Amino acid sequence: MRALALLLATWLLVPAAPAADAPLPPALLAALAQDEPAAQGLGVYVRELGAAEPLVAIGTDTPLHPASVIKLLTTFAALDRLGPGHTWSTDVYLGGPLHDGRLDGDLIIAGHGDPWLVEERLWLLVRALQSRGLRDIGGDLVIDNRYFAVAAEDPGAFDGRPERAYNVAPAATLFNFQATAVTLLPSAGGVAVDLRPPLAGVAVDNRLHVLPGPCRETPRPPAVQLDAGHVTVSGDYAASCGEASLNRVLLPAAEHTRAVFQALWEGAGGHFAGGVRSGRAPAGAEPFYRHPSPTLAEVVRPLNKFSNNVMARMLLLTLGAELGGAPGTLAKGRAAVLASLQANGVPTAGLVLDNGSGLARETRVSALTVGRLLEAAWQHPAMPEFVASLALLGVDGTARGRLRDDALSGRAHLKTGTVDGVRALAGYVQARSGRRFVLVCLQNRPRLDALAARNAQDALLRWVYAH
Numbered sequence: 001m002r003a004l005a006l007l008l009a010t011w012l013l014v015p016a017a018p019a020a021d022a023p024l025p026p027a028l029l030a031a032l033a034q035d036e037p038a039a040q041g042l043g044v045y046v047r048e049l050g051a052a053e054p055l056v057a058i059g060t061d062t063p064l065h066p067a068s069v070i071k072l073l074t075t076f077a078a079l080d081r082l083g084p085g086h087t088w089s090t091d092v093y094l095g096g097p098l099h100d101g102r103l104d105g106d107l108i109i110a111g112h113g114d115p116w117l118v119e120e121r122l123w124l125l126v127r128a129l130q131s132r133g134l135r136d137i138g139g140d141l142v143i144d145n146r147y148f149a150v151a152a153e154d155p156g157a158f159d160g161r162p163e164r165a166y167n168v169a170p171a172a173t174l175f176n177f178q179a180t181a182v183t184l185l186p187s188a189g190g191v192a193v194d195l196r197p198p199l200a201g202v203a204v205d206n207r208l209h210v211l212p213g214p215c216r217e218t219p220r221p222p223a224v225q226l227d228a229g230h231v232t233v234s235g236d237y238a239a240s241c242g243e244a245s246l247n248r249v250l251l252p253a254a255e256h257t258r259a260v261f262q263a264l265w266e267g268a269g270g271h272f273a274g275g276v277r278s279g280r281a282p283a284g285a286e287p288f289y290r291h292p293s294p295t296l297a298e299v300v301r302p303l304n305k306f307s308n309n310v311m312a313r314m315l316l317l318t319l320g321a322e323l324g325g326a327p328g329t330l331a332k333g334r335a336a337v338l339a340s341l342q343a344n345g346v347p348t349a350g351l352v353l354d355n356g357s358g359l360a361r362e363t364r365v366s367a368l369t370v371g372r373l374l375e376a377a378w379q380h381p382a383m384p385e386f387v388a389s390l391a392l393l394g395v396d397g398t399a400r401g402r403l404r405d406d407a408l409s410g411r412a413h414l415k416t417g418t419v420d421g422v423r424a425l426a427g428y429v430q431a432r433s434g435r436r437f438v439l440v441c442l443q444n445r446p447r448l449d450a451l452a453a454r455n456a457q458d459a460l461l462r463w464v465y466a467h
Contacts, residue, residue: 041444043367046464049378049428049436055467060371063350063364064442067417068307069424070363074356075300075389076373077340078315079382081323084297088114088318090173091287092129095139106139106274110281111173112147113318113328114293115303115311118176119197119264125291126264132289137265137272141258142279147172148317149327155249158359159420163224165247166359170313172328175260177310178253182224182231182246184208186239193233199251200262202226207234215241226250254278297385304389304415305397309357316356330355341369344376358417367440370426374438378428387413390427393461403458407432408465412439421446423453431467439464 044058054060078086089112096105111117117125153169156162165179176197185192193206208222215238222235224246231250251259258276265272293299303311320332323339334353341348347369354360377386391397394409398416403409408429417424426440441460443453 043440043442044460045367045371045438045440046460047371047375047438048467049375049438054371055437055464057368060368061349061366063352063366064444065361065363065419065422066358066365066370066424066426066442067363067419067422068309068358069370069415069417069426069440069442070353070356070358070365071304071307071312072370072373072377072415072426073337073341073351073353073365074312074316074319075304076377076380076386077337078296078319079300079386080340080344080380081319081336082296084295084382084385086296086322088112088293090114090117090125090291090293091281092125092289092291093281093285094134094288095142095282098134101133101135102138103134103136104138106142106279107134107137107272108142108144108279108281109173110144110147110287111171113170113172113314113321114291115174115308115314115318116294116299117174119260121291121293122175122197122260122264123268125289126261126268126270128289128291130268130270134288135270137270137274140274141261141272141276143173143254143257143276144279144281145172146280147321147326147328148314149329150317158361163249165249166309168249168310169253170310170317171253173257174253174310174314175257177308178249178251178256179247180250180256182233182248184222184233184237184241184244184246186210186237186242191237191239193231195231195250196245197260198263198267199256199259200266201229201259202250203230205230205232207232209234209236211236211238213238213240221246224248224250297382300385300389305391307398307416309359312357313355316353341373344373344380346372346376358419365442367442370440370442371438374426374428374440378438387428390415402454403461406462408461411465412461418450421448423448423450423457425457425461429461429464431465433467435467437464437467 042059043064044056045060046056047054091110093108094103095108155167168178181196183194190210191208193204222233222237225232254276262272316333317328319336321328323336324332350366352362352364354363390413391399393399393412393414394404399414412429414427423443429437429439441457
């Protein structure tokens with residue numbers, strides 16, 4: 001440990017506590033043995049649950065970019081303030097009389113931020129409306145999004161890729177994350193292309209070139225382009241690669257809502273030929289149908305396990321609306337998270353939450369804040385729901401492909417984070433001895449070597465597991 005302390009002091013890093021009973025792994029030491037800016041971009045916090053002092057504390061007070069690890073703060077605050085049983089509703093109103101299955105008017109949908117209005121849930125909504133006698137909609141689809149107040153934004157501002165689903169902006173009514181899974185389905189006759197959910201009025205132009213032989217390890221994904229109501233899918237694809245999906249934003253938000261609704265509505269035997277527009281639900285009226293969401297405990301699982309950005313952003317806005325009054329705003333959501341952290345004894349110095357997802361260049365948090373959050377969550381009544389939302393190392397979520405054949409597989413619940421120049425990891429590790437540890441590793445550096453950063457994290461995981 002004396003050698004480690006000397007190394008850290010050399011690179012302007014100060015250990016916060018006596019270190020471990022075993023030397024730190026060489027891969028982590030190599031990450032430290034960089035030039036001064038790189039050393040300042042590293043925060044590591046390891047502490048056994050219930051222990052008086054950290055096992056390792058390196059750069060823990062420095063606010064760093066956590067990428068998607070910031071979702072831990074958003075989801076914990078939601079579980080803490082709203083409770084695991086919290087649900088959302090999507091309210092449906094009739095904008096005219098209903099006679100013999102025909103609505104002479106608009107169908108009005110007022111969303112309240114349900115982050116899990118995926119295809120299967122939308123199909124249930126459609127079936128519920130039709131089972132109540134509605135079959136033919138004579139007017140438009142009117143969307144009331146006033147529950148959230150969201151400033152207009154450029155979906156390509158973060159990384160210049162507006163077609164990527166992770167860049168979708170939140171809305172109080174959001175169908176299937178505004179995303180379409182362009183699914184490649186190999187068969188004996190070639191590779192078919194399917195759109196899920198289906199989009200009314202959008203045809204598929206399949207120009208894939210099917211390759212024989214084995215699947216390459218890292219095939220270039222086919223190109224997906226939308227033009228004049230046609231989705232063109234082109235490029236090379238080996239049938240031996242099996243089924244694959246490319247999640248893409250193919251239509252603007254309002255048009256996507258209409259296309260999905262119309263496809264599902266007509267697929268269930270109904271008729272709708274109207275357009276889509278923004279509007280208001282009738283004040284004081286009872287909904288024709290109120291569509292419930294899954295509970296928050298269920299929603300945080302796909303949010304954290306698969307690091308869904310727009311779900312995290314909608315959750316932050318929900319916190320704002322529920323605790324600060326509608327409409328939900330970023331400022332109200334941030335205030336709610338801050339209040340939750342402070343009430344649970346989590347230090348917040350240097351915290352910049354931004355939109356709650358990590359997909360913002362300004363986001364900052366210290367390794368100490370994340371570590372103390374994990375410790376507070378372990379003592380919280382919602383601990384089982386929070387821990388179960390994290391990816392299980394080597395088993396599922398964003399950690400599915402890591403250390404799958406290692407003894408550590410299945411012994412760590414983790415949140416990963418990745419953007420350019422950032423690799424982050426935080427969660428709980430059950431050591432070989434049965435002891436449980438909190439682990440946080442935040443790595444920031446321009447032109448960061450992603451493989452070296454991951455190797456350092458894996459070495460740290462193995463080192464903690466050996467205790």
